[in-house]
Amino acid sequence: RKEVEQDPGPFNVPEGATVAFNCTYSNSASQSFFWYRQDCRKEPKLLMSVYSSGNEDGRFTAQLNRASQYISLLIRDSKLSDSATYLCVATGNNDMRFGAGTRLTVKP
Amino acid sequence: NAGVTQTPKFQVLKTGQSMTLQCAQDMNHEYMSWYRQDPGMGLRLIHYSVGAGITDQGEVPNGYNVSRSTTEDFPLRLLSAAPSQTSVYFCASSYSFPGPGGTREQYFGPGTRLTVT
Numbered sequence: 001r002k003e004v005e006q007d008p009g010p011f012n013v014p015e016g017a018t019v020a021f022n023c024t025y026s027n028s029a030s031q032s033f034f035w036y037r038q039d040c041r042k043e044p045k046l047l048m049s050v051y052s053s054g055n056e057d058g059r060f061t062a063q064l065n066r067a068s069q070y071i072s073l074l075i076r077d078s079k080l081s082d083s084a085t086y087l088c089v090a091t092g093n094n095d096m097r098f099g100a101g102t103r104l105t106v107k108p
Numbered sequence: 109n110a111g112v113t114q115t116p117k118f119q120v121l122k123t124g125q126s127m128t129l130q131c132a133q134d135m136n137h138e139y140m141s142w143y144r145q146d147p148g149m150g151l152r153l154i155h156y157s158v159g160a161g162i163t164d165q166g167e168v169p170n171g172y173n174v175s176r177s178t179t180e181d182f183p184l185r186l187l188s189a190a191p192s193q194t195s196v197y198f199c200a201s202s203y204s205f206p207g208p209g210g211t212r213e214q215y216f217g218p219g220t221r222l223t224v225t
Contacts, residue, residue, distance in 0.1 A: 008148070043198055043216035044151070087150065094158065094205055095141070095166055096214065100150035 003027055006088050006099035014107055017078045021102045023071040023088030030090040030097075033064055035073050038085045038101065047073075047086070078106045110134050114199050114217035121189040121224045129184040129220050131199030139202045140182040141166070141214070142174065144195040151198065157182055158205060189224045196221050 006023045013019050025033075033050035048055065050062040050071055061074040071088055083106045088099040115130045133140065141156035143166075153166030157176040171193060173185040182201075186193060199217040 002150070004150075043218055045216070046213040091205075094164065095153050095156055097153075097167075098143075098151040100148055 002100070003092070003097040004088055004090050004099040006086075006102050008100060008102060010103040010105055012105045012107060013078055015078055015080060017106075018074065018076050019078060019104060020075075021073045021086055021088075021104075023073075023099055025069050025071065025088075025090040025097070027090060027092055027097070028069065030069075030092065032091040033062075033071050034089040034096075035060075035062060035071075036087040036089060036098075038087055040084075044087055044098075075104075078104075080106050080108065082106050112199055112201055112215050112217035114197075114220050116220060117218065118221050119223070121186070121222065123189060123191060123224060125189050127186055127189070129186075129197055129199075129222075131182045131184065131217060132180050133182075133201040133215070134180065135201065135203075135215070136179060137201035137203050137215075138179070139205045139214075140176065141200050142172070142182070142184045143198045143200065144168065144193075145198060145219075146195050154184065154197075186222075191224045194222060194224045 004025045035047040036044040037047045038044040050064045054063045059076045063072045085101040085103045087101045112133045138159045142154040143151040145151050152168045155174040157163045163174050197220045200214040202214045
């Protein structure tokens, strides 16, 4: 079982929709959490960190539930440019563990 | 500002051949790492380094060696290539390990697509 599990999707949504991605992690000692975005055949790039109290960056909201070892990402008012794969990340002892990614396609 | 650079972009090897994937960063980052990305598996950590002269194994280190003689460079060596090593390899760096409390974003290079036949 992978340390970080994500629903692979794909999620196909119309422009303007709200979409939520979920992620679970198995290492209870994980301290830091992130969402990365990866465009097709490109390198991953940091989308946002995930803080215990939850945090928002424009249309993006990230939540962390330590008790359930669960992380979420909410995208409001989806844009065509949001089409990408979203990677959930949890830190281990001295490394980062990535989920396999959730693929999102936003259609006109 | 070059950021993280990787060479080559593409490589085809025959089984048993060895080669070195190059990675360099110009941001004076202490933490560097190598990942491989396979369909359905996500990114898996091969080796990492917390500073010059210090390296450690990640999740999937077998068949790979690394060294960190300078802050800037972190080459990955394939000792005897096998078809199971066909993958996309990403090098990444950050100011320090992305630990508690900070963003400490990891910057990734553009990747090397390796095929072993």
